[in-house]
Amino acid sequence: MKKKKSCIVDGCLNNNTCLNLTFFTLPKDIERRREWLTLINRQDLLQKENLNHISYVLCSAHFEDSSIIIVKRLNENAVPTLLLPKKFEEKVPIVAEEIIKEGKVYEEVTPRFF
């Protein structure tokens, strides 16, 4: 089970059970972290010593789309389902190819996905 984490922005009720949101931990870099905490007005966290930045998250609602890099990842149940080699067994599709050999035209059957 995933640990429930709530967005630390004051007044935001989003937590990581919201499927259409992404959650970002506070930056590791102290300067950037201060900047974030100042912007979201979390003085309490700014003053906290030895803050474990990984324990605090902000939801994607507070970031512009242009700030977010979308990384394509597979979900846990993902299996390949497209363009599988099963097509070899079925011997389809087969493409007829015309090839010119010694000045004559021959027809040759070639499996496409080889």
Ligand SMILES: [Zn+2]
């Ligand atoms: Zn939020």
